Amino acid sequence: MFDKAKSRRGFLGLGLGAAATLVVSNPVEAAIRRLPERHIHLYNTHTGESLKSVYWAEGHYQTKSIAQISRFLRDHRNNQVHPIDPKLLDMMNSVQRKVGAKGPIHIICGYRSPVTNAVMASHSGGVATQSLHTLGKAVDIRLPGHATRHVGRAALSLKGGGVGVYPESDFVHIDTGRVRTW
Numbered sequence: 659m660f661d662k663a664k665s666r667r668g669f670l671g672l673g674l675g676a677a678a679t680l681v682v683s684n685p686v687e688a689a690i691r692r693l694p695e696r697h698i699h700l701y702n703t704h705t706g707e708s709l710k711s712v713y714w715a716e717g718h719y720q721t722k723s724i725a726q727i728s729r730f731l732r733d734h735r736n737n738q739v740h741p742i743d744p745k746l747l748d749m750m751n752s753v754q755r756k757v758g759a760k761g762p763i764h765i766i767c768g769y770r771s772p773v774t775n776a777v778m779a780s781h782s783g784g785v786a787t788q789s790l791h792t793l794g795k796a797v798d799i800r801l802p803g804h805a806t807r808h809v810g811r812a813a814l815s816l817k818g819g820g821v822g823v824y825p826e827s828d829f830v831h832i833d834t835g836r837v838r839t840w
Contacts, residue, residue, distance in 0.1 A: 696764070699763065704766075705734050711723045713747050714747075756815070756816070763800075799829060806829065813832050823840075
């Protein structure tokens with residue numbers, strides 16, 4: 659026999675479960691989740707290297723692509739490589755899409771080894787001694803043809819981590835740490 663109470667509970671349970679999958683923690687995840695593949699095109703301003711990669715496909719991050727991107731975002735001063743947080747790639751991708759930028763994202767700084775970071779911090783008050791660059795969770799970018807302040811506002815609107823805007827140096831720092839701005 660058909661039990662209406664059980665059917666209603668089952669239907670409500672399915673509905674709530676489906677709704678829960680649509681709830682995401684921040685706009686970065688919401689925008690990026692809809693893409694069947696996530697592409698990134700990068701240009702390193704220090705090495706002149708360029709990289710195009712599909713870093714997410716078939717429902718998950720692509721291990722080989724993440725490794726290639728981590729190599730690309732290495733500390734160019736000593737060639738040390740560190741794994742890059744895939745959520746950082748999602749943030750860069752979302753910022754680029756939000757401002758409508760075409761072409762590669764220019765990388766000013768990706769991973770920074772602790773030794774490099776210590777040297778830079780000793781010469782500049784603008785370098786954090788505990789920088790997220792040393793954890794593969796921060797990048798400094800430029801989107802040619804787009805004002806630094808505009809890129810910074812786009813990054814801030816994502817609420818996906820820290821954002822520092824440096825118009826005098828023409829770059830924006832984004833990271834996957836706690837949400838903050840400077």
